[in-house]
Amino acid sequence: DQQVKQNSPSLSVQEGRISILNCDYTNSMFDYFLWYKKYPAEGPTFLISISSIKDKNEDGRFTVFLNKSAKHLSLHIVPSQPGDSAVYFCAATNSGNTPLVFGKGTRLSVIA
Amino acid sequence: EPEVTQTPSHQVTQMGQEVILRCVPISNHLYFYWYRQILGQKVEFLVSFYNNEISEKSEIFDDQFSVERPDGSNFTLKIRSTKLEDSAMYFCASIFGGLNEKLFFGSGTQLSVL
Numbered sequence: 014d015q016q017v018k019q020n021s022p023s024l025s026v027q028e029g030r031i032s033i034l035n036c037d038y039t040n041s042m043f044d045y046f047l048w049y050k051k052y053p054a055e056g057p058t059f060l061i062s063i064s065s066i067k068d069k070n071e072d073g074r075f076t077v078f079l080n081k082s083a084k085h086l087s088l089h090i091v092p093s094q095p096g097d098s099a100v101y102f103c104a105a106t107n108s109g110n111t112p113l114v115f116g117k118g119t120r121l122s123v124i125a
Numbered sequence: 126e127p128e129v130t131q132t133p134s135h136q137v138t139q140m141g142q143e144v145i146l147r148c149v150p151i152s153n154h155l156y157f158y159w160y161r162q163i164l165g166q167k168v169e170f171l172v173s174f175y176n177n178e179i180s181e182k183s184e185i186f187d188d189q190f191s192v193e194r195p196d197g198s199n200f201t202l203k204i205r206s207t208k209l210e211d212s213a214m215y216f217c218a219s220i221f222g223g224l225n226e227k228l229f230f231g232s233g234t235q236l237s238v239l
Contacts, residue, residue: 015167017167049230054134054232055232055233056129056131056216056218056229056230056231056232056233057168057216057228057230058230059227059228102168104168111181112158112170112173112181112183113170113228114170115160115167115168115169116167117165117166117167118167118168
């Protein structure tokens with residue numbers, strides 16, 4: 014059962030443009046959503062999160078949008094930089110008290 | 126910056142053999158986790174550990190799996206009799222408080238069962 018879905022396995026974007034990574038979830042009990050970034054040979058690192066009481070959270074070049082009615086969230090990176098090339102995982106939890114449920118990840122390639 | 130350390134980075138074993146994956150969580154963290162990622166699949170939760178006992182485990186974490194904190198620094202995952210389908214990247218993670226928000230992950234152990 015895929016409670017958290019990232020339907021795009023890969024995405025290629027030109028440097029300076031916007032990267033949009035999408036994530037859908039099925040479990041309506043999820044109320045906290047996170048994005049992790051993973052470089053090769055490293056573990057995932059926390060990037061940004063959003064609570065279900067908000068619909069947007071911004072941190073520098075990274076913005077996460079949450080559409081609860083559609084059970085959809087997205088990560089926007091603008092402007093994209095070559096160093097952003099990594100695998101991005103969407104994750105969700107119920108009030109942070111249940112283990113994170115991850116998606117399969119989207120590999121972002123930012124081309125100079 | 127403190128980090129979660131995992132050893133070895135790669136482990137190759139024969140089917141049916143026992144393996145122990147080792148992790149040193151960040152020193153003041155209290156909650157410890159094992160996740161795994163089979164190639165091309167999602168990162169899956171295996172087990173969480175707090176106060177020297179398992180607090181939660183997934184369906185994957187059957188009797189072949191066990192975890193231990195043998196001393197004040199190490200956190201180990203043992204697979205008693207490995208199967209081909211256990212081949213995956215295993216990630217250890219830790220956090221000071223119970224919330225999952227900013228789990229700190231190690232760089233993983235790639236387990237290959239032949």
